[in-house]
Amino acid sequence: MRSRFPLLLSGLAFAAAHLAFGQGTGMSLPKTVEAGSAFSIQSTGTGKATLYIIGPEQVLKRDVQLGQAAFFPAGSLYNAGRYTAVLAQESSTQNGSLDVLPASKPVDLSFFAKPSRLPIGLHDGITGTVYLFDTYHNLIPSSMPVSFELSTPSGTVQKRTVATREGAAWTAMDSTSQQGVDRFVVRIGDVSSTRIIGQVPGDPCGLKMNARQSGQQVELVTDPVRDCSGNAIPDGTIVTFTATYKGTQSTIDQPLKHGIADATMRVHAGATLSVASGVVMGNQIGWNK
Amino acid sequence: MTTRRFLIALYAGFTAISCSMAAQVAVRVEPMTLQTTRPLPDQTRAAVIRDYLHAWQGFQAALEQNRPELLEADFVGTAKDKIADTIRQQGVLGIRTRYQDRSHDLQVLFYSPDGMSIELTDKVEYDVQLVDHDKVIATQRESARYLVVLAPAEVRWRIRVFQSTHD
Numbered sequence: 001m002r003s004r005f006p007l008l009l010s011g012l013a014f015a016a017a018h019l020a021f022g023q024g025t026g027m028s029l030p031k032t033v034e035a036g037s038a039f040s041i042q043s044t045g046t047g048k049a050t051l052y053i054i055g056p057e058q059v060l061k062r063d064v065q066l067g068q069a070a071f072f073p074a075g076s077l078y079n080a081g082r083y084t085a086v087l088a089q090e091s092s093t094q095n096g097s098l099d100v101l102p103a104s105k106p107v108d109l110s111f112f113a114k115p116s117r118l119p120i121g122l123h124d125g126i127t128g129t130v131y132l133f134d135t136y137h138n139l140i141p142s143s144m145p146v147s148f149e150l151s152t153p154s155g156t157v158q159k160r161t162v163a164t165r166e167g168a169a170w171t172a173m174d175s176t177s178q179q180g181v182d183r184f185v186v187r188i189g190d191v192s193s194t195r196i197i198g199q200v201p202g203d204p205c206g207l208k209m210n211a212r213q214s215g216q217q218v219e220l221v222t223d224p225v226r227d228c229s230g231n232a233i234p235d236g237t238i239v240t241f242t243a244t245y246k247g248t249q250s251t252i253d254q255p256l257k258h259g260i261a262d263a264t265m266r267v268h269a270g271a272t273l274s275v276a277s278g279v280v281m282g283n284q285i286g287w288n289k
Numbered sequence: 290m291t292t293r294r295f296l297i298a299l300y301a302g303f304t305a306i307s308c309s310m311a312a313q314v315a316v317r318v319e320p321m322t323l324q325t326t327r328p329l330p331d332q333t334r335a336a337v338i339r340d341y342l343h344a345w346q347g348f349q350a351a352l353e354q355n356r357p358e359l360l361e362a363d364f365v366g367t368a369k370d371k372i373a374d375t376i377r378q379q380g381v382l383g384i385r386t387r388y389q390d391r392s393h394d395l396q397v398l399f400y401s402p403d404g405m406s407i408e409l410t411d412k413v414e415y416d417v418q419l420v421d422h423d424k425v426i427a428t429q430r431e432s433a434r435y436l437v438v439l440a441p442a443e444v445r446w447r448i449r450v451f452q453s454t455h456d
Binding site: 050052054055056057058059060061079080081082084086088093095097099101102112114127129131137138139141165166167168170172 | 325326348352367371372374375378379382384386388398399401402403405406408410417419421426427429431433436438450451452453454
């Protein structure tokens with residue numbers, strides 16, 4: 001089917017069509033129409049014809065009386081785009097083009113915020129992208145200011161105002177030093193959209209353990225594990241205790257419970273005890289008992 | 290890769306596709322004017338443009354055959370819904386429309402910082418032919434500037450916004 005169309009276009013039918021289009025100007029088209037607005041198309045001549053308005057976004061077909069205006073009420077043509085209008089009679093056709101423009105007032109927006117969860121203290125770690133649409137979900141290409149606002153439970157607010165370009169705007173915000181749930185809001189006029197961003201503690205900071213004899217073994221206990229801003233590291237985070245003695249190592253992985261981790265190990269005198277969580281190293285203790 | 294080499298490589302690839310359509314489509318890719326700090330890798334740019342041009346074939350076939358399911362591979366969301374509605378309107382009215390793109394002049398405008406959307410413009414020339422109950426009513430050459438937003442899907446970029454604009 002596809003291969004027949006180019007042949008049609010390049011053949012006599014195409015040439016004939018162009019000749020027909022060149023005859024007269026029997027149709028007066030508005031150059032532009034705002035999406036959803038009423039409009040009319042005036043024709044000249046006598047008799048009946050069929051008026052087509054076609055585009056990938058929408059098609060209309062109407063029987064018309066030549067010499068009268070064909071009136072299209074509000075809501076007839078609402079998808080923005082380039083349309084071809086064809087006024088067809090039995091023996092001839094006239095055609096032209098008109099553009100349907102998006103309404104200027106945004107009533108809908110698509111807001112993408114990433115990520116939904118991130119560690120505290122990341123510069124430009126949170127990004128937001130917005131696209132503006134009119135009531136018929138046409139992208140609004142004209143530039144207009146959009147406000148982004150990121151607020152934390154503690155009341156800290158970051159604000160940015162960005163002008164859209166071709167319907168899109170974006171911003172980047174810093175995650176703050178406090179864990180919790182942030183509200184990321186984009187607003188234009190009375191239209192807004194909110195996304196929730198979870199800020200979680202960063203890596204452990206100043207990881208420290210203490211060791212004490214417990215019978216034949218040694219009991220190792222960390223201090224409450226926090227990030228560098230003082231936020232408690234979540235329970236379940238793995239802490240690794242290691243005892244090194246004459247080139248051999250024994251390790252125990254323990255999850256944080258109530259903010260601390262503990263383990264009991266059999267340790268030789270002269271061993272070195274260390275603690276770590278992920279890539280973060282804590283203190284070392286030389287065990288000489 | 291320089292813009293010129295990229296254009297040639299892309300055009301060579303697209304010419305191969307076009308040969309099977311018995312129609313040559315000229316494709317030009319303008320230098321990017323990105324309004325984001327996220328760099329757009331050449332491979333990503335090539336994939337986006339390849340998928341966008343492929344989508345033209347899908348939408349042409351869908352509107353010519355009045356088969357909305359042909360949009361599935363290349364369109365998503367509002368763009369798919371709007372063209373699918375057009376196809377349903379065509380079916381009700383007994384008409385079909387044949388679109389044949391002649392040239393594309395593409396420019397990537399925006400790559401979102403999260404990598405989840407790309408916006409481009411396409412100054413496209415195309416022929417549109419109106420067929421009413423199997424009778425060719427008219428054919429017209431059109432030029433329009435399309436504003437396109439694509440989003441990554443499983444194996445390709447799919448069109449989320451496909452809208453011609455007043456230039």
